[in-house]
Amino acid sequence: MMDPKSRRRPRTPPWRGVAVALISPALVTALAIPYAHPSRSVVAVLYVLSIVIAARIGGSLAGVGASVVSFLALNYFFTPPLHTFEVGTVEDVAALIVFLVVSMIVGFLYSSADAARSRSEQRELEARLLHRLATRLLSGDPPEVALAAFGSGVVELLGLAHCEIETVFSGAPAEAPRESVRSEPSREVVLLARGSEIGTMRLWFGSHGRLGDGEEQLLDSLATQLALALESMRLSLEVRRAELEVSATRLKAALFSGVTHDVKTPLAAIMAAATSLIDGRGFSEDEQRDHLETIKQEAERLHRVVNNLLDVARLRAGALVATKVPSPIDELMESVVHRLRLSLGTREVEIRVGDEVPEIPMDVVQIDQVLTNLIENAIKFTPDGGPIFLSAVGHPGGVRVTVEDRGPGIARTDRDRILEPFETGRTAKSGTGLGLAISKAIVVAHGGRLWIAEAPGGGAAITFELPCEFDVLPEAVIDDRAGTGR
Template structure:
C-alpha cells in the first residue's frame, strides 16, 4: 500500500514536471516576436522560392520555430507552427493565395509539415526547460553551499538564526519565523524575517504538532499547513531542536521550493545543534576546570594555610601557658616562629587575593618610572627573613634604562620569585639576581641552586595550583606564586619564562621587558 502511494506521488510529480516544461502561456511580447519571426521567414522564403523551388521552402520556417521554442517555450513555438503552416499553404502550395489544396501530391505536405514543426518545437521547448531547470538547480546548489559555508563560521545562536531567516526569506521571497524551545519546553519566537515577536493563536497548535512530529501533510515530511503558515520541524539525528514557519502568502509552495525549504531547514537544524553542543561542551569544560580549581584551593586551605596557623597557635599557647618555664632565648625563638608563620600566612592570603584580582580583571595599573636596583632592593628587604639561610648575589648594571611599571606589582613579582628560589634551594646555596639590557629590551633573571625543573614542567610551573616534585618532597605553598608572576608581568607589558641552568643544577626565571616599557626621566634643569 505504501509503495503504491509513493509511486502515485512520483507519477504526479513527473506529470507536473512535464506540464511545467511546456512553459506558461505567452504574453503580448512573445506573440509579437513570433509573428515578426514568421513574417521574416516568409520574406526569406519568397527570395529563395524562385531559386530552390518549393522543396526547401519549408526548411526556412523551421528555423524561427526552433528559435522561438528555445527562447520563449512551447506555446509561442506552437503559434509559430500554426502561422508557418498557414503561410506555407497560402503562399506556396497550389492554388496560391488560398487555403485549399488541389494537388494530390501536396495533400500530405501541410499536415506532415505541421506535425514535424510541432514535434521539433516541443523537443526544443523541453530542452529549454531542462536547461533552465539545470541552471536553477545549479543556482540553488550554489546558494545552499554558500549558506552552509556561512553558517559554519557562526558561533552565536542569535547570529545563526538571523542569517537563517534572511537566507530563507530572500531565496523563497516569503516571511520566515523561527521558534526554539525555552527552559520549560515552550516554543518561543527567536528570529523572524521581517522581524516579528509572536505567532498567531491559530498557528500555536500547528507549531506544537510540528515540534512534536505528531502531524504531517500529504507529502509525509512532518510539515503542517495552516491558514497563514507552513511549519516544518527542525530535526537532527538527536531529535527536534525547533520549528520554522514560512508565510503561505495565499498560495502553495511549489515542490521545488518545498525541497529547497527542507534543505535549508536541515542545514539550520544541524548548525543549531552544533552551537548548542559547543555551548554545552564549554559549560562542561568550565565546570570541570572550576571543580579542579576548587579542589586545589581546598587542598591549599586545608594543608598549606592550616600549617602556619597550627604553628602560630602552638607557639602562642606555649608562651601564654608555660612562659615562665622558658628562658629569654626560647621565648625569642617562639616569638620569631609566630612572626615568620604569620608572614607566611600573609603571603598565602595575598597570593589568593592577587589571583582573584587577575581573574576578575580588576587590576588598575599605577605606572611610574622604576629603577630596577631600587625595586630589587625593596623586594629583598621584604623577604629578608626567608633568605636568611641563603647567600644572595645581585649584579645589576648601572646603565639600565628606567622602566614604566607599577612598582607594587613588580615588587610582588620579585618577592614571589625569590620566595620560590628560597623554598626550593638548600640552605647555604646561592640565589643570583642579574640583569642585562640594550636598546630593544631589558632582561632580569633570578636563578637558584635547587633541584631544577623537569623539561616537561617548564610551562606548567606557571599554571594555577601546579607544583613540581609532588609527594614527600612537595614544598609548602599554594602553587599560585609563579602563576601570579606571569599574570602581573604580562599586565605590565613583559614576558616571563622558566629554564634549566646549564652550569649546575637549578632553575632560572627570566623577565623580559621590551622597548615599549622604557621611560626617560626629565632632567631637573628642564623642570625648573
C-alpha cells in the same frame, strides 16, 4: 548579502505558459505572411526559435504547445494548398511530420536543460547559504547572530517577507530583517535531528503567496541541513558547558587544596610557637626571640596568601593599578632577601647587580611582592644548602631581573600554563598556583613582561623586565599580555 539576480526565478503561472505557446508562433506567422512567397525553411527555423522562447518562458509544456501550434500554422499558411489543412504531396507530409517531431524534441531538450540549470543554481545558492551559516558559527558569532544571518538568506533566496528560527537550546528566536508581515506565520517547519525536535523555522510569504514545487524542495533541503547544523551547535554548546564545569570544579579543588595547605602550615607553626611560649618554662631570651620570630614570619606568610587572593580578585575586576615612583631595584632585592632569611634556611642567595642599573619607575610594594613570590617559588624547589641566584642587569629601555634555582626545572610545555591563575607545575607538591600569575600581572601592569626559561646550570630561571618609562599600558593591552606572557 546575496546578489538579487542570483535569487531563484519565481514560479511561472499556468496561464503564462498557455499564452506564450499561442503568442510566439502567432508573431512568427504575422511577420512571415506579408511576404509573397516566403521560404518554408526560413519560416520553419523562425517557428523553432519561437518554440525555444516558449520553452524558456513557460517550461516544457509551453514548448510542446508551441510546437503543435507552429506545426498547424506552417501547414495552414505556408504549405500548398494554402489556407487549408490538406497537404498536396507526400514530401510535404513527411516534412511537416519531421518538423513536428524535431520542434517538440528541441523544445523539450531546451526546457530540460533550462530546468537542469535552475536546479544547479538552486544547489549553488543552497550551498552558499549553508556556507554562510557555517562561517558565522566557526567565526565565533553567537548562535542567534548566525541563525539571523541564515534567516536573511532564506528570505532573499525564496523571496519571503520574513523568516524566524527558534531552537530548543537558545532564548529568543533569531529573526531576519522584518518587512510588513501578518501576525501569524504562513508556514511552520519543524526541524528534526535524530528523530527529536530541535527547533522551528517560521515563514511569512507576504506577496509571494505560496511556494512552487521547486521552492518547496529547496525549503525541505535547507530545513534538513539547518537541523543538522543546529544539532552540531547544540552538541558543541554542551561540550563547552561541560568543559567549563570541569574547569571550574578543578579550579575550586586546586584553590581549596592550595589555600588549605598554605593556611594550615603557617597556622600550625604559629600555634606551636605560641603554645611553647605559654606553656614552656626556662626559655632563654634567644629562644623566646626565635619563637616570636617564627610567629612573625608565619603571620607574614599568611598575610601574603591573603594578599594573593585579594590580588586575584583585583586582577579579575581590572583594578590592579601600578603607582610608579623611581626606585633602586638593588635595594629592594636586598630588602626582600633579608625579610625571607628564615624561610631560606641554609640556602644561600647570591645577588648580582650590573654596573649600570638605573632607577626604575615602579610600585615598590607590588614589585616587592613579585620578588617575594619568585624567591619563595625558588625556595620550594631548592634543597637545603643549595644556591639561589638573584640578578639585575640593565638593557635598552629598562632593567631585567632574574631569579634562578637549581631545582628540577620547569618543563617547556608547562611554562606558559603555570603563569595562569590556580595552575601549578607537575613537580609542585603544594601551593595555590597564584604567585606566578599575580607576579606576571603586576609586571604587565608596569608595561613589562615575565617569562620562564631553563637556567644555564640547570633548574628554572624566571625573568621579568621593567621599562624605564612612566607610561602604563592600556587596560586592553594589559589583559592581552597577562594572558599570553608576551
